[in-house]
Amino acid sequence: MKFTIDPHVINEGLQKVSKVVSAKVTIPILQGILLDVSNEEIVLTGSDGTETVQYCIPVDGEAVDVVEPGKIVITKQTVEILKKAKKVIHFTTNELSLNVKFARSDFDLNCLDGEEYPKFPVIDLRNPNITLKGEEFSDFVRKTAFAASTSETRPILTGILLNVEDGKSTLVCTDSHRLARISQTCDSDEKFKIVIPAKSLNNAQKVFNMENDVKLYGTETQILLKCGNILFLSRLLEGNYPDTARLIPTEHKSKMTINRKELLDGLEILKELSNSIESTTSGVVKMHINGVCSLSSYQDQRGKGKNDIEYSSYEGEEDFTISFSVKYALEALKSMEAAEVDFLFSGDMRPFLIAPTSTEQVLDELQLILPVRTY
Template identity: 35%
Template structure:
């Protein structure tokens, strides 16, 4: 095997596949990067058996040569050393060749590295995901949906199913839901799914976080294919495969209140800043508890109290308040996460009492929703 490649393209692809490689992989060969050279380009693969990432570098793209002098073949290279070597090479091009004894020679300018490779035939085959049952959506919209929900997955392994985001597709509407049982984040979008429907597809939050980092902000399309235990996200030069979580995701729609006793309309940025300030004194408390009280139809008070440190209170003018007076305590972290995920200048917050879950929505849309359970204070 041999090829000459543009170093910056190789660095980008190596960084992408490294997100799937674990130094504690159960199969030793999975601590390496698989490199496969074919006439039309180079494919790099990284996998930890939960997540698998393939990054493809075409030999020619938009009239530019990325890879040439290709002699076909494949090799697995130790991922502890290869990324740093490539990053620190002196020239813009890199020549990589492999001997019959699996010795990998990496040349750039006057620098030459020789490192031992592993037989690519021993690298596990990635599961095949049939792509007949698939749909496409813009990459930037997928990234939005992930960022508006994934933060609410559980970090506790006591209920593994809650460490993932539940995807459902019905009547050409794609929905993402995440909950850790103290809060819930939901986002739905209309898409053209060609009649495809599924439910209870639970993607690990870790997988979606890595996918979100790798995908570029672009309006290009990503193709999404789902099987019984795998999901594949396929863009122009990237295949991202993740296992799905086993088990039934809880029915969350009944948690969402259908009516409210108090509704508050506020400027998102001003509310975030006030809660952020109040949380400064709540840092050491178990839940970072902040209290919100209505004063009149256009004024609320945000306060926090810590017996050891002191207390803070601040009156905030808001757009409007409808309904009953309210005193409610909540986790400032959950509230800030929810408000920041809304991506809207103004929000409505619907309360059904001081001990019932409340809902945050953008004023002008129903497609994204954050639900938070209040904290009982004595």
């Protein structure tokens, strides 16, 4: 293997694929990065065994020039050394020793055999199951992934359900205490249902350049996302995702429309007192609606607090009180952009919905939160 490359070009790729590489992985070869060099392209691969990122650099004879193809796994130290290069880097291998030269530096670095690196599955990239704009993909992830469970007690709840049916794609994510759902029409006539780890979608979002479209290819056990010159492969979660449709109330008894930002600020101010003293777990606030939306913390040994917010409108019985997790409410409100949001209540012990205020059409974005029993 012998090639030269501009340091910025290879370092951008190494930085992207390194995002999924973990020092905690027990398979030593996965702690390195695969360089697969052909006369057409240099493909960098990083993986932690469940998620794999590939970054493709075309050979242009200028910034990248290949003399002799080859395949080798470079170590973390080699990646760190390359980061410091400011001039053209010359790579030459001799068996499992890699010679790296740039400016007045000269390194002989031990590497691992590229043939030993796990093979990337062969997936036909011509027909994606769905294609999304980069920004849409980013929104989809940002508006749902936070609601996934972080506990492995029910592994299926660490994922996001993607359901494509009747020209509509819907993402649902729940940890059984709250739920996020968004849906959008899509130009696909396919019908499928997969559960993707929320962590993988978050990582993919960090790696992708959102100016490009994101193409999605599903297989039985894996999902491949393609965005520009980057491929992201993740396993799927197995098992049945809970039937969430029947959890979401279709009717409501009362409805409050309120400024989203003011409500967020009010909750942030109360957060300190609501959070439990001993741990960092989230606390509970009480919302009392009676001419004004009054948020308050429960009295504890540190004291108590209250914050009043004017709502824009309220339909339903006055003097209504409901208690819920500050963290859930903050995350739900932060996932939205609307200036105003609707709270739809069905009773003080029934799940309530938060959705951007909209006078038109069916909601395509909603957050559900279960109240907390506080007697």
